[in-house]
Amino acid sequence: MKKSKRLWVIDWGEALIKIVLGEVNDSGSVRIIDFRIEKNPKLIWPETNPETKRATSKLFRSLFKGYHRRDEVMLLINQAEMMVATFTFPMMSLSDLEDAIYWQMQLLTSEDLDHWRIDFVARVQNQWFECLGMDEQTLDVVGVAIKKAQLTRYIRFFKKNGRSLNAIVPQFYPLDSLLIERDGQSTLIIDIGSRSTRFFHYKGNVLSENHQIELESGWDGAFYLQQIIKVVEQIFISPLGCEKVGQDGTIYLMGGESLHPGVREYLSKSMGKDVQSIDVLLEANESLVFAEQISRVQLCLVAPCVCGLMKYAQTRGGKN
Incomplete structure (x- = not known):
């Protein structure tokens, strides 16, 4: 054993x-x-x-x-400089997929990607075309890029202090472990931080899209929350909104700034939806x-x- x-x-x-x-x-x-x-x-x-x-x-x-x-x-x-993007590709070989992700990530920055470490997670998705009476397999991909110099800095920093890093992982990546039993359900996780807020939308346990807003100087707490609500509303009313977070979708809050008194209640009332804290999923x-x-x-x-x-x-x- x-x-x-x-x-x-x-x-x-x-x-x-x-x-x-x-x-x-x-x-x-x-x-x-x-x-x-x-x-x-x-x-x-x-x-x-x-x-x-x-x-x-x-x-x-x-x-x-x-x-x-x-x-x-x-x-x-969970760096602001870290690039995160979601794509859907037709089925292809691993080498072709790597090339496709590289070129898609290159569109997100004017910098030379040779100085960035690119990683990705790809999952097979079946799409059903009712009118044609057939289904087709596609690849749902989450691509992540971070500067190699920053990764090297982390590794050296920990090693100098007597700890070797076995893994460096984007903060959002393990969140889908909470959603392993939610096939087909829509979940929106809002991570409210002191300098930025990230929005992670999942279909089942697959990250479908992500957004981020930066806290600007001069914003008070109420205005910050209003900007968060605007992003959530954009997700709701987008052309595919009904497929994202519909009536059966759930919204969870995480991050230190989400714990201030009244934040969850304010967002619930403003959006007309019961917004819960992420600890509910962990306790269950x-x-x-x-x-x-x-x-x-x-x-x-x-x-x-x-x-x-x-x-x-x-x-x-x-x-x-």
């Missing part, structure tokens, strides 16, 4: 650093051993400064208290076991990290 694998998942946010230590067994269940939520000191750069080196070393000792040599570490990234998941008590606020903050563990368990168990 294989020994359970220990994995640390860290979400290095603009305002808060969230880290979760979990244990994954062969059955696919996830046991949350420990978690920590710390304010981001934002004083750890440049790395060569002696004072910042000492501060960073102290921070890492606190975050990774209880770290074992064989533990794995996953870093979640029977494969999760918590070794210690965790509040709903804490669970909402560490949700991406917990999803990272769930995704790891699904992949390790061959379930996804």
Whole structure:
């Protein structure tokens, strides 16, 4: 019998650093051993400064208290500079698909993509054409690109502080582990951060599209929420809106800024729809076991990290 694998998942946010230590067994269940939520000191750069080196070393000792040599570490990234796009292609070979994604991603930037790391997830989708009485297979693709220099910086930063990264993953990628049983249903996840808000729309457990708005200087809380509502309305009233988040669709909030008093209620009332917190999905998941008590606020903050563990368990168990 294989020994359970220990994995640390860290979400290095603009305002808060969230880290979760979990244990994954062969059955696919996830046991949350420990978690920590710390304010981001934002004083750890440049790395060569002696004072910042000492501060960073102290921070890492606190975050990774209880770290074992064989533990794995996953870093979640959610950079504004990271490019994320969704595409639908006809069935094609892997090499042709890689070329198609490269050229589609090139359209999103004027920079040379040779300096970017491009990755993607592709899933086969059956489309039924009722008038023709036939179906056709297509590929639903999520493409991600981030500068290679930034990835190298992350790897070196962690290595200098005694931790080797086993994986660097976009923050949104493991969120679909919450939607594994939602075939065909529409789900909109709104991640409200201190500097930006991201919108992830899923059909079943496949990311269909994403949007992002940046918080501008001079915006107060109410105006920020109004901009969020505008984006949601654009999703609702688009030509395919009825296929996106219709009457049976659900909306969930995550991110530290979503926890301010009245935010969820304001959005629910303004959009005429029951908006829920992401922790509702986590609490309903029977494969999760918590070794210690965790509040709903804490669970909402560490949700991406917990999803990272769930995704790891699904992949390790061959379930996804």
